[in-house]
Amino acid sequence: MRINFKMKRTAPKKISTAAHERLASWIAARGLKSTRQRDLIVDTFFSQTGHLSVDELVEKAKQRDPSIGAATVYRTMKILTDAGLASARHFEGGQTRYEAALDRHHHDHLICTSCGNIAEFENERIEELQDRVAEEHGFTVTHHKLELYGLCAACRQRQSNPNRQRQ
Amino acid sequence: MRINFKMKRTAPKKISTAAHERLASWIAARGLKSTRQRDLIVDTFFSQTGHLSVDELVEKAKQRDPSIGAATVYRTMKILTDAGLASARHFEGGQTRYEAALDRHHHDHLICTSCGNIAEFENERIEELQDRVAEEHGFTVTHHKLELYGLCAACRQRQSNPNRQRQ
DNA sequence: CGACAGATGAGAATGAGAATCATAATCTCT
DNA sequence: AGAGATTATGATTCTCATTCTCATCTGTCG
Structure with a gap:
């Protein structure tokens, strides 16, 4: 890709x-x-x-x-x-x-695989769960990577309406 | 690194x-x-x-x-x-x-940056939260990457007891 | 100013991986 | 089994991002 x-x-x-x-x-x-x-x-x-x-x-x-x-x-x-x-x-x-x-602040990313747009987010709950998981495995986490790939709203729209918005 | x-x-x-x-x-x-x-x-x-x-x-x-x-x-x-x-x-x-x-099953990874050991984990809750975050941003997620980097139990031990276990 | 450590830019080197190409192996049909 | 068509292989070359090298230049501090 x-x-x-x-x-x-x-x-x-x-x-x-x-x-x-x-x-x-x-x-x-x-x-x-x-x-x-x-x-x-x-x-x-x-x-x-x-x-x-x-x-x-x-x-x-x-x-x-x-x-x-x-x-x-x-x-x-x-x-x-x-x-x-x-x-x-x-x-x-x-x-x-x-x-x-x-x-x-620390934050993670949402990446649109179609247009390349990158959005950022923070989620304290996810971080906590990550720490808990790490702890259960005896790991001490120094850093992590959480990236969500998919289609942003605009690109999803464009794909479901392929007759409109073509370049 | x-x-x-x-x-x-x-x-x-x-x-x-x-x-x-x-x-x-x-x-x-x-x-x-x-x-x-x-x-x-x-x-x-x-x-x-x-x-x-x-x-x-x-x-x-x-x-x-x-x-x-x-x-x-x-x-x-x-x-x-x-x-x-x-x-x-x-x-x-x-x-x-x-x-x-x-x-x-789908799973994510814990990676020890010292010895390279890779552990796997699944966490349904984290996945749900990811989906919710994506939804809030209008994204449709196709795949994601969640990797936790740090020290595994053995390497942490080794680092806090540096006099033992040196090669 | 003058010396010297650090910085610069061009281009070569690197490393992972993809592409190319001539040769080799496999499959299908009879 | 043999022929023909097609795909696979291995060596090599290529690409692309990044780093390294090296000759030259430039801040910095005395």
């Missing part, structure tokens, strides 16, 4: 200065350097919403500076992830996707 | 003739052919327990017939999957792992 994920366009996001500050101290704390490219990529990332692939990020970054290399984007996203400012997700489809993680 | 998954050694499995029969009719039904290699690979797969990577299968198969090619193992596992006799899992670590699927 080859899915063409698209971004979810939800609330507009203000470019968080908190993120920049946290990144700055993270970088300073371990002798890394602050560079033009890094800033540009970070800026680009935080000015988008949704779950971005590296490819998409590279494309957006190159619009601002065509000399940006893909390797740098990979490297930068790794730093952001390590600093807790982004989190990497591995949905079906083979690419890693990143989402902003600053001050975000 | 690079995890070295190992097989879970649970109940011994008798080499299911039911599986062979089902495969035979599947193969017959679509004009495929029954070959020595295919049989060998299928046999090898069903004589193992747990969640096997293609690599591991290739290795085991080559022990019986060194001329077996990796491509054939990939192809055969795809056929088994299509026939509903195996199911492919994509845990962290990058490789696809296959488990026998004949007459098996």
Whole structure:
């Protein structure tokens, strides 16, 4: 199954200065350097919403500076992830996707296999049950992955009314 | 995180003739052919327990017939999957792992990130909650992925008693 | 400024898996 | 059993995401 994920366009996001500050101290704390490219990529990332692939990020970054290399984007996203400012997700489809993680609660995902739309949800009850299951098996859970794949409302509609809404 | 998954050694499995029969009719039904290699690979797969990577299968198969090619193992596992006799899992670590699927209930997984041990569980309540969540978001779920990562009992013990049990 | 550690970009390397292709094996029909 | 048609095999190549390498460049700190 080859899915063409698209971004979810939800609330507009203000470019968080908190993120920049946290990144700055993270970088300073371990002798890394602050560079033009890094800033540009970070800026680009935080000015988008949704779950971005590296490819998409590279494309957006190159619009601002065509000399940006893909390797740098990979490297930068790794730093952001390590600093807790982004989190990497591995949905079906083979690419890693990143989402902003600053001050975000843990959440899981609903993914439309038709249009690639990604919705998020939290469910405390499910988490509790997971912990209980783990406990019963003697496991200590460090992280988990819960992804629900299927059709979003729009795509279900489209499939049951195939005569309308064809591109 | 690079995890070295190992097989879970649970109940011994008798080499299911039911599986062979089902495969035979599947193969017959679509004009495929029954070959020595295919049989060998299928046999090898069903004589193992747990969640096997293609690599591991290739290795085991080559022990019986060194001329077996990796491509054939990939192809055969795809056929088994299509026939509903195996199911492919994509845990962290990058490789696809296959488990026998004949007459098996749906289940999810607990994965030890230290020793690679994989335990299985079913939880009807979690499934119900997932469906409810999906419904609230207008999604129709076709499949899902629930994986709990952490330390199994043995590895937790080992880590809290680091002076014992070091290799 | 100057040295040096860290960063960059291009391209090569990697690894899992799919595709290709010439050859080989199997099935069907008689 | 033999022929012909078709599928399978194994080696190799290809793809794709990601990482690595390396020569060069750039912050940073004294």
